[in-house]
Amino acid sequence: MAARIARGMADTWKRYIFHFANDHFDFKLAELKAIARTVGCQIQIDETKYDKESPFLEVGLRSDEDGKRLMQRATLGRSLYELMAEGRTLPELCADLNKLPDAKKTVAADSTFRFQIEGFNKRLPQASKVDRIEALLQCLPKFQGKINLKAPDHSFHLLEYYGHEGSKSPDQPYWLYFGRWIADGQRDKIRQFHLQKRHFIGNTSMDAGLSLIMANMGQVDKNQIVFDPFVGTGSLLVACAHHGAYVMGTDIDYMLIHAKARPSRHNQKRRDKDESIRANLRQYGMESRYLDVLVADASRHDLWRNMPLFDAIITDPPYGIREASLKIGAEKPADAFIPEDCRDNHHPQSVKYRLSDSFCDLLNFAARFLKLNGRLVYWLPVFRPQYSEANVPRHRCLQLVSNCEQILNTTISRRLVTMEKTAEWQAEEDSRGATVEVDHYGDKSFRERYFKANRTIAKEMEASGSS
Ligand SMILES: C[S@@+](CC[C@H](N)C(=O)[O-])C[C@H]1O[C@@H](n2cnc3c(N)ncnc32)[C@H](O)[C@@H]1O
Incomplete structure (x- = not known):
């Protein structure tokens, strides 16, 4: 009732x-x-x-x-x-x-x-x-x-x-x-911003309805500055700019944000010359809200001036299923050294970015760079049989506001987590501080478990005769 x-x-x-x-x-x-x-x-x-x-x-x-x-x-x-x-x-x-x-x-x-x-x-x-x-x-x-x-x-x-x-x-x-x-x-906005009609999209572009919901969860409003550290094709920026915010983001994938990656529309052979996040905002008459996007590693926080900059951080971190989940680094410490004369043209090596590390970094980033009362909104993929609320990453400066489940199949879902910065960040609690606990994935990658769960479901469906 x-x-x-x-x-x-x-x-x-x-x-x-x-x-x-x-x-x-x-x-x-x-x-x-x-x-x-x-x-x-x-x-x-x-x-x-x-x-x-x-x-x-x-x-x-x-x-x-x-x-x-x-x-x-x-x-x-x-x-x-x-x-x-x-x-x-x-x-x-x-x-x-x-x-x-x-x-x-x-x-x-x-x-x-x-x-x-x-x-x-x-x-x-x-x-x-x-x-x-x-x-x-x-x-x-x-x-x-x-x-x-x-x-x-x-x-x-x-x-x-x-x-x-x-x-x-x-x-x-x-x-x-x-x-x-x-x-x-505003149901009509879901049609207006539908990905089918969006100029620049990729494999992991977030659908219009969920992007708009995320912007609402983040309390995004006029003239705020909103940041997406895993910006991809910028779908979340579109929703936030629609509510009047100035938007910016980073992504580690140069090819993706320069629209040089393979097109994801099945009938498109080559990307158009003018595909970009800026062009998406222009398509909806919101170019004036576009600040910029940078090719950068979200795990490296020293790129930013050490002060709260953002009114909201709205993001969909990589789960390593359909997109690369990498960060700058070297497997062997000796490889991390770059001789002085090679630094200008150096193309950094990357290493696997563990899911738990990416959430740890995200919360630490939000604790440091969100303004007080600003919101962090992000997706957390989970294994439903093992999930408990204790798996939701935590930080002393961030209070959990809501945690909503989108079920993907019987074993896997993703949860839209909304947190609000309620305390100022202190330098001594920097990144690897013990205040963030993420221990849902252990050593197995989410990717491994995701595909294992999907294979099991496929077998069960085969056995039951469903397609
Ligand atoms: C799930 S996708 C985000 C999709 C985006 N919301 C959109 O609508 O297109 C995750 C993005 O994170 C990027 N990524 C992976 N590792 C990263 C890192 N260390 N720093 C910044 N971006 C990273 C991937 O290249 C990918 O574009």
Whole structure:
């Protein structure tokens, strides 16, 4: 059952219904809370009744304006309604509607309105929608305006909940909500920034929806400086620039960020001359937000001036599956010495970058270079059978805000970890300090385990006859 707010909430709170997209269940609440903080709006949520698989969530907000500001950033929020009435059945809902003061259920004769009836986890035939509209009109005698289906002044929605998607839907809904539409979320931005239409992409470009969610988790906002140390093709920069931030990044792969690596689109033989992260930002009219990208090793922090520089660090570190996970270094210490006369044209050697080291470095980097209250948002790949929250990397200066799972298969998932810098970094706690513990992978590489898990799943599918 969707979470509900007690009727007895203070007068200044108004009741609203969030209608979420049926996508990324684990991220919905975390995104909503992050947005509320970014836009500075108070929100009341009864988390004890929160059901992440339900698309509906009852919340308390101070005003419609606050709701509109929330929806201007919501990636996972489809629509927001002012909750007028609810119930287990239509008569129960109508009785609830009767309790509303007339002013709340009036449509003046000179304005227009429409009803929309929607079932979740059940398709409602047109005839039953018409029956419901007639029943609603019976208890709304002060709806005197004309009906306008295309562009009404007011839109009223009856939302019927028939259980989680894919569950057997009952004959009668579990719950009904009736509300006045306030605003839609930003689902259209997922289409606008879709990778299919993006000028420069690569094998590991992050999809538009998740990039936008990450920017929200990071509370990215106008005129901030946002950094991605593993920038790749810059998908996360696109989402952050969309929210008005100035963006920059580093990547160790010269060929990739100079768009000289093999194209990843199957119908493309050669890369276009002007493919670049800057061109991506130009494509969306956001070039003025582009600071730069550097070919650099994210494990080397001395590149940066020793002061907090970034408002947010939003990144997708390499897992070593589809991209190189390397850092500058030499297997033998003697090879690390570069004679003076060779330094100018020296091409550094690289060594394998252990996953646990890359997370260690990332947290140390964030602790040092994030501004106070700035956020670090990154993906952590995990083996589900062995995962526990203790595996999430920690740092004294960074407080865990949220940790949301995207399941990739039965054994592997990645978790979107959001941390906030809550304490100033002290020089003596530099990089290899004991405050970061990452011990989920041991000596085996994630790559080894990933492919082993995939082979096991493939064998199981073969044995069960599925393709
Ligand atoms: C998962 S990809 C990031 C993809 C990126 N979010 C995008 O949308 O294209 C990880 C990136 O980290 C880079 N990388 C690997 N090791 C690195 C290092 N030591 N320093 C900086 N970048 C590194 C890889 O070249 C790769 O582009």
